[in-house]
Amino acid sequence: MATSCMQRPTLQSDSSELNRFIEKLMAKIFCFYDEQSLIDVTFKVSNPTALVPAHRLILAAASPYFENLFSGDQDKNLVIEINDIDSDIFERLITFCYTGQTLVTVNNVGAMLKAAILLQLDNAITSCVDYLMAHINEYTVQGAYTLERETQCEYLKLKIIEFGTQNFMEISQSLEFLNFDVQKLQRILESDNLNITREEDAYDAIKRWFNYDVPARQEQLPLLIACLRLTQFDVDFLLTHIQPLPGCEILAYKALSWISKPEARTKINMRFTGARGIKALSWIRKHEARTNINLRFTGPRGVCAANCGEKTLLALCSMTNLNLLQYNKAEDKWQEYTSIKCDHICYRAILKDDNLLFIGGIKSGARPDIVRSWNIRKKTWKNLPAMKQARESHCVVELNGKIYAIGGREGKKVLSSVERYTTSDGWEPVKRLIVERYSGSAVTLNGKIYIMGGSSDDSDLKSVECYNPDSNTWTSCANMIECHISPGAAAHNGHIYVLGHYYAEGSSIVERYDPQGNTWSKICSLEVCGGFIACISLDNKLWAIGGKSTSADTSCVSVYDERNDRWRQMCSIPESIIRSCYVVPVDLLTSKE
Template identity: 70%
Template sequence: MATSYTQRPSLQSNSSEQNRFMDKLMWKIFSFYDEQSLIDVTFKVSNPTALIPAHRLILAAASPYFENLFNGDQGNYPIIEITDIDSDIFERLITFCYTGQTLFTVSNVSAMLKAAIVLKLDDVITSCVDYLIAHINKFTLQAAYALERESRCEHLMQKIIEYETQNFVEISKSDEFLNFDFEKLQRILESDNLNITREEDAFDAINRWFNYNVPARQEQLPLLIACLRLTQFDAEFLLTHIQPLPGCELLAFKAISWIREPAARTKINMRFTRPRGISAANCGEKTLLAVCGNAIYPKLLQYSKAEDKWQEYASIRCDYKCYRTILKDDNLLFVGGIKKRAILNIVRSWNIRNKTWRNLAAMNQKRFRHCVVELDGKIYAIGGLDIGKTLSSVERYMTSDGWQFVNGLIVGRYDPCAVTLNGKIYIMSGINGDNDYIKSVECYNPVSNAWTSCADMIERHTFSVAAAHKGHIYVLGSNGDKKTVERYDPQRNTWSKICSLRGGISCVSLDNKLWAITGDFLSGMTCVSVYDEKNDRWEQKCAFSETNIRSCFAVPEALLTSNE
C-alpha cells in the first residue's frame, strides 16, 4: 500500500535533473512498448483483424476511457475486443498514448477524430481539428461540415465558426452558406471579430440567405438584421434597404433616431451601437478594470491613464462573496464562493460590453479562497477550501466538456496566487492543511498533466498577488511588517528580491510595464504604482479611497467606452 511518501512523485527542484529523469523514464516506457515487454492487455480489433498489445497503466493515464474500461468487469480480461474502430486507426491512437504524437492525413483525419472522441483523447481531438482547419482547402469545407454534424464535436464546430468568421465574405457566396441554420448564422453575425470591410457585406449575406427560402425564414430575418451594426449605415440606406424588410421597420426607426438625435440615445434600446472590432482579444490601447468585492453590489472601476484617476464603470448584483474572477474574452467569470456559509461550485459569466449575466457549467468541487487562471483558452480552478479541508484538487473548464479534474497539486493550499507563463501554470505561496504559510512553488505542464516542484520563494507571505511580465513572475506580498516583492526567473529556477512595495492587492502587466495596486487599510486609501525596472523603484500614480479591490485586469479602452 502506498505511503504518504510514495503517493506522488517528488522530483528534485533542479529542472535539468527533472528533465533527465523524465527523459530516461519515457525512453524506458517506449522500449517496453517497442519490445512488447511486460504487456498486460491485448486488444482484438477488426477491419482488418489485428491483435494490438499495450500496458494498462499507460493507457489509463492517457485517457479516462481506458481508465474506466480497466476499472470495469471487462477490464480484467487479457484480451479485450474493440468493434467500432478500425485496426489501423486504433493502433495509431495507442501509439499516441505512449508518444504524444501520431500522423494525420487528409484521408485518415476524419476516422481519427471520431475514434479519438470515442477514446476520450482530448489532445488528439484538438490536433485533428487543427489539422482539418489548416488543410481546409484539401479537405473541403463541405466535408468538414459533414464531419461536424456526424461527430457532434463542439471543438470542431467552434473552429469552423472561427474559420467562417475570418473568411465570411468568401463563404457567404458558397452554396453551403445557403443551408446554414439560423442559430449558426446568428452566432457568426453577432461576432465583433467578423472579417468584413464594410457592414454592407454582412447585410448582403443575410439577404442572400433569406431569399433562398423566404417562407421558412421570414420570422428569423429581423433577428439577423438586429445583429448588424445598424448605426454604421447612413439614414438613406436604412430607409431604402432595412425599413422595407418584413419585421424590420422598428429596427430601422431606432437606428435612424440614434443617428439623428444624439441627445436621445440613452432612451433608445439597441443591441449593437459600436462598430465591430472591439473585444478583449484585440490589440490597441488598454487600461485597467478593477473588481471591488462588495458582497452584494460589487463595483467595477476603470482607470483613466490620461487623467490618472478611477471612475465607476458598472455596479452589478451578486448575492454571494469570496468568488474568484478571471477575464475570458469579453467576459468576467465569477468562479466559486460562499453564500450564507454555504460553499459554492457555481460559475457565472458577466459580459463587459452588454453588462448581462449568464450561467456556465458548475465545477465538480465546491471551493473558495482558491485561484483561477486561463491557459490555452481553458480555465483552471486550483486548490482553495471546502468545509473542513484544504484542497489539492485542480479542475479545468472547456466549453465542449465542462469541468474535468486534472492531476492535483503536490501540496494542497488556499489563498495562493497563480499565473500562466510559457504554456505552463505556476502556483505560489498560500496556506497549507496545517494552517502554515508556505514558500513552495509548483509548475503545471498540461502536456504531461503533471505538477512539479520549483525553487521555494525567499519569504513566506501572508497575502500575495502575482503577474507574469517580460518572461518573469512577480509576486507582491507581506510577511508581518515586511513588504516584499520577489521576481522569479523560470529559466534559472531562481527567486530574487526587488524594490519592496506596501500592501499589494493586485498586479498587472500593461503597456510593457508592471502595474501594482496597493492598499493601506489604516489610511483607507489605495494607490496605483508602476515599476521602474531600470532604477529598481516604484513610481506612484493616483491614490483613491477604495480598499476592497479584489482583482484587476488589462482590457481595451474601447471595450469600456460608453455608448454615445
C-alpha cells in the first residue's frame, strides 16, 4: 500500500540518472506486455475477433477512458468486449499506450483517429492528425474535410484551418470549398496570415461561395465580407463591388468613411455628390446605430505578397535545348533562368513540388516510357519509374498528389489508356478514355480531370471527357464549339478555358466551359497566329503565353480582362516556341543551394 511519504521524482538540471531509470522501467513494462506477463485485463475485439491482453494500470494512466472503465472493478480476470473498433486498430492503440508510438498509414489514419478520439488518447489523436496533414496529398484534401466533419476533432479542425489559410488560392477553386460552412470560411478569411497576393483574391472566393447557393447564404454574406480588409480597396471597388451586395451597404460606407482623410476627401466627396450621394449619407445616419456588423479590420493583412510566397511565371521554351524563362512582374519583362539539355521531343512536362517531370516523348525515333525529374533548385536530373505504356503527344496533370498520363500515341497507334503515378505505388493503370486521342489538353477542377480536344486518327476532336477518381470513371461532357489541337488550357475562377489551335492563322479562338451548366461559350479571340499557347492562372488573372507575333520572332503574352471581354497585351516573351508555363514561388528561383 502506498504511503503518504511517497513523492514524485523532481527533475534536476542533471536528470540523466532519472531518465535512465524511466527508460529501464518502461522497457520492463513493455517486456511484460510483449510476454503477456502479469496481465490483468483482456479485451475481446471484433472484426476480426481477437483477444488483446493488457495491464489496467498502464491504460488508466494513458487515458481517462480506461481510468473510468476500470474504476471500482477489482476482478483479476477482467474480460471486456469492444465492438465499435476493429481489432487491428484497437491493438495498435493499446501498443501506443505503452510506447507512445504506433504505425499510422494513409489507409488507416481515419479509423485510427476515430478510435483514438473514442478512447480519449490525446497524444494518439495528435499523432494521427499530424500524420494526415503531412500526407494530405495522398489522403486528399476532400477526405480530410470529410473526416473533420465526421469526428468534430478540434485539433484536426485547427490544422485544416491552418492548411486552408496557407493554401487558400488552391482550396478556393475546389468543389469542397463551395460546401464550407460559414464558420469555417470565416475563420480562414479573418486570418492575418491568409496566403493571398491581393485582397481581391479573398473577395472573389467569397463571391464564388455565395453564388453557389444565393438564397441560403444572403444573411451570411455580410459576416464574410466583414472579414475582408475593406479599407485596402479603392473607392471605385467599394462602390461597384461591395456596396451592391445584399446586407453589405453599411460595411461599404463605413470603409469609405474610414479612408476619408485629407488626401482622399476630394475623390470621396465627388462620389457622394448628387441625389445618390445625399440618399446614401442619409441612409447611413438612419441605420448605422442599429447595425451590429462592424468594420472589423482597418489595416492590411500581416502576410503580403512580399513575405508569404509571392508567385510568378516560369516558361519552358524551345524543343530540345530548353530555355527556362522567368517573368519579372515588377518590370513586366522576361529574363533567362537557365537552360536544360534534353534529348526528347513530344514529351510532356509537369511541375511537381520543386521539380519538372519530363514524361514520355520521342528519342532517336523511338517512343520510350521514360520519366525523368529535373530539380529546379539544384539543376540536376533524376530517373523515376518508367510508365507502363510508352506514349508521346499525351496529356499530364496532377490531382490529389498523383500524376496522370492520359492518351497520346505509340507509333501510329492512338491511345485511350490512362495511368497514374504515386511515389508509393509507381505507375498503375486506371480507367481508359471513352475516345482515344492525342494532342489534346487536360486540366483539373473541383477534384476531377477534364480532357479536351486533340485528334483521333485523322479526325480532329471537339469532344470533352471528365474523370472522377472516386469512382474511377470517365463521362462525356458537352462538346466544344470548335476543334482545338494542342491548345492551351487552364482552370480559372471555377471555369475551364481552352485557347487556340496549333495550326490556326490570324487569330486563336478561345472557349470557356461552365461545369455547373455543362455548357461552352466563346469569348474574345486572341489576335495571334498559330503555335503553342500556354494558358495559366496567376494573381486571379488568366494569362495566355504564346502564339506567334505577326511583327517579330517572339511570342505574345496576354491577360484576359473578363469585365470588358478583351485581351490586354503584356511584354512579349523572346521565344517563338512555348512548350508550357508554370506558376512557381519567386523564392524557388532565387534561393541558393
